[in-house]
Amino acid sequence: MQPAVRAELAAATAELAAAGVASARVDAELLLAHVLGCSRSRLLISDGLGPGEAGRFRQLVSRRAAGTPLQHLTGVAPFRHLELAVGPGVFIPRPETELLVELAAPWLTPGATVVDLGAGSGAIALSVAQEFPVTRVIAVERSEQALEWLRRNAEVRQAAGDLAVEVLAGDITDPGLLTELTGSVAVVLANPPYVPESIRAGLPAELAHDPAEALFAGTDGLALMPALAGLAARLLRPGGLLGIEHDETHAQAVSGLLTDAGWTNVAGRPDLTGRPRFTIAVRA
Numbered sequence: 001m002q003p004a005v006r007a008e009l010a011a012a013t014a015e016l017a018a019a020g021v022a023s024a025r026v027d028a029e030l031l032l033a034h035v036l037g038c039s040r041s042r043l044l045i046s047d048g049l050g051p052g053e054a055g056r057f058r059q060l061v062s063r064r065a066a067g068t069p070l071q072h073l074t075g076v077a078p079f080r081h082l083e084l085a086v087g088p089g090v091f092i093p094r095p096e097t098e099l100l101v102e103l104a105a106p107w108l109t110p111g112a113t114v115v116d117l118g119a120g121s122g123a124i125a126l127s128v129a130q131e132f133p134v135t136r137v138i139a140v141e142r143s144e145q146a147l148e149w150l151r152r153n154a155e156v157r158q159a160a161g162d163l164a165v166e167v168l169a170g171d172i173t174d175p176g177l178l179t180e181l182t183g184s185v186a187v188v189l190a191n192p193p194y195v196p197e198s199i200r201a202g203l204p205a206e207l208a209h210d211p212a213e214a215l216f217a218g219t220d221g222l223a224l225m226p227a228l229a230g231l232a233a234r235l236l237r238p239g240g241l242l243g244i245e246h247d248e249t250h251a252q253a254v255s256g257l258l259t260d261a262g263w264t265n266v267a268g269r270p271d272l273t274g275r276p277r278f279t280i281a282v283r284a
Helices: 003-018 024-036 040-045 051-065 070-074 095-107 123-131 144-159 197-202 205-209 225-235 251-260
Strands: 076-079 082-085 113-117 136-141 165-169 185-190 236-245 264-270 276-282
Touching (some): 003 024, 024 040, 024 070, 051 070, 070 076, 076 095, 082 144, 095 123, 095 185, 113 123, 123 144, 123 165, 136 144, 144 165, 225 251, 251 264, 251 276
Parallel strands (some): 113 136, 113 185, 185 236
8 A cells, every 4th residue: 555545544544533433444445445436455556646636535534524424425335235326315225224135035036026115225125136036126215316316226237137126106105005016015125214203313413414204203213114014914915024124122013013913923133233123024
């Protein structure tokens, strides 16, 4: 690594750490790789920074230190085997959501129709379309801004040879949504808004860059769960799977809602840190 590159990274890491960025060194390297147009691993053999590149890098570091999400600065967010375009107006996919795709894997078989409700950038739907031999994937999103990112990502992945994902503008509270698929869907997956409004004031400032409608769902965060469960019950064929991501405080409430509604094999699943963040259930 060139001395100038090493010095810039050291200064950037110190600035980000002082601002409270937990992954200061990693973020500094990713920002520099973005500026240089190379992978993070190739920083070791980079030719250094020109004056313009150094200035741009410092500007990005300052914006990151001020709380702008890394993904908004680089324009991409990794998710499983994908790099998704993201920016203002769409929820940034989190690594923990990757596990929801893993939980559904046994149901993601040839002939399956899969619906991703509240698809955002398309992380779940596009991962399913890329990795599994399903027949049809539909991504439903209500936000016009998020739909722009979703359509962009879907077009890129289709051009790369993945199964085409059908993008649908729709609201999960709409009783007429996807009526033509009633009783025929194999898997419904959802990472809906679930953050309680009651804790909004105490959330990290960085979350303010995610659209509020993708985060909050009523005072307790459960406002959309009954509609989501009802829609999934209508769409799924017998034996079909519902997989939901939710707040770690919601495990008992979501499980109770599904059990009372007659779902079978209702089970909570932890995320990679052991927090109860997912519930799966089978349509009776």
